[in-house]
Amino acid sequence: MGDDMKRGLSRRALLKTAMTAAFAAGLGLPGSAANAAAGSVATLIDLSRCDGCPDRDIPACVQACREKNSGNVPEPIRPIPEVFPRGGIEDFSDKKHLTTRLTPYNYLFIHKAEVEHGGKRWTLSIPRRCMHCDNPACATLCPFAANHKHRTGAVVIDSEICFGGAKCRTVCPWSIPQRQSGVGVYLHIAPTLAGNGAMFKCDLCHDRLLKGENPVCADACPRDAMLVGSRSEISAEARKRAAEMGGFLYGMEENGGTATVYVSPVPFTKIDAALEKGPGRPHMAPVQRRMAGADSWGKSVLLAPVVGLTAGILAVAGALKEPAVGRKEEDRKK
């Protein structure tokens, strides 16, 4: 009995040692994807410069974006299939002209805010589009890999393989991607039962970035309110401008860091409070990265093979020792 107990304890001790060793080895794992965006492109949007192009019907950046992306959304089929069982078709095909919010046909709009700050009234024009997060849940959680973060820094939806389930919009802190029902691959599979169209949003002109060119919105801006550069250049410039104007930054830390940094002479808490928010009109409140809470669980998965293999080896080693222990005990009794 005593030996049995010893054996049991020693086996438990071995397993405990294996687990401890594996988790200790895991401490060497890097902490996060903080440097993943190190070599990528970032943009700075200076709200002290943007005036929303008051002399134009459509702001220059919005117009340039619409022209570049005008052919992205195919014409939806008619009638658009009903979505079983809840319904919920989203059809913007008769609202293509809308430029005051995000839609599947409009990936950039100017968000207006009237703010009192420092004894002065500010009228702010804020270009709004996808923030292109450093570790975007919209991309990593896409069940079909239809949305992806590229090395350029751009987060790009491939609408050809998107089912339009809108999971990306659900997990996006700003609900940026917009759905057009009646288009996309889901029509060829089970249109009423699975999927509901395709998702569309700004791709930071990924094709132009690959050629070393700027996004069209930045090039079109008549007031140089948008600056494009490497992550380190943009971070440094954003901090410099904020210091010069006694201003504030948004996007550096939001959702774990993004490739879009706003610099403003007015605090973003006041801007957020003044914004008209709703579908296609995102907030500007502080954002914690919700996926950060899942990262430690993910790391335990990455360590699990080491734990399993170590425990297996130690269990076999322990089992192989047992007959020898048993023999010694028998010899001692004799």
Add this chain to the structure above:
Amino acid sequence: MSRHDEHRVNLIRRHSTLEIVEHWAIALSGLVLIATGLFELPIATRYYITDLPGMAWAGDFIVSLKIHYAASAVFVAASLFHVIYHCLHGHTAMLPKKGDLKASVSVIMAFFVRGEEPPFHKYLPEQRLAYAGMAFVIAGLILSGLLKTYMNVYAPDMSITLVMWATWVHNIFFVLFVLAFVAHMAAIAIKPNRPLVRSIFTGHVRLDYARSRHPLWIEEMHLEQPAQGDLQNKEGEEAQQSSSAREEDREAGGDEAGERAPDDTG
């Protein structure tokens, strides 16, 4: 001898405690993975699953992901433990043998057209093939899942080609895993296989069943471990001994020996 004692002695150990733990760790975590994997599709809200009592979490992709990760850690660790432990021990009873495919066809035919089953080893030929198939599917799920997890945590800008492969292998192998689970349930629902079910809960099957359907296993055990206590009632005539004596015998080494020997000899 009471009926209870008679019942207890007519048993043979088929699975060690460790194997039962391995099986249930993989099976239960696998079921959680199937459910939470499905909830990573935007279906829980659409199909009113979130309206079921206690299921509101199913509509939160990040909560589902955390549970998916937790179950994955168990699933991966248990699977790798299984592989290394049984490889190092040289356990081969579950591995497919030459002629298993042909033998499986005749066993299935025997069931459906009431023919004669051939004598079996510890595992049926189709069980060995199913094991290999399941191992392949699990390996695909683990490899693609680890890659996806690495991407989620450390490398969201991983090569799109790699991400596409990992995602679609994971999705396709998920479907195969569900089909394999359904086939597994169907196999244990078949009447001749039902006596095997108790062993995945208790570790034992009925000795009379093993003698009649798995005589090759019994034979192999006699050849390999003639003096061990794997056969809790080794031969019918031993049933004449007092049950208390057998209890002592079993406690002294029967169960422990059973954990090592019968599976190993296959």
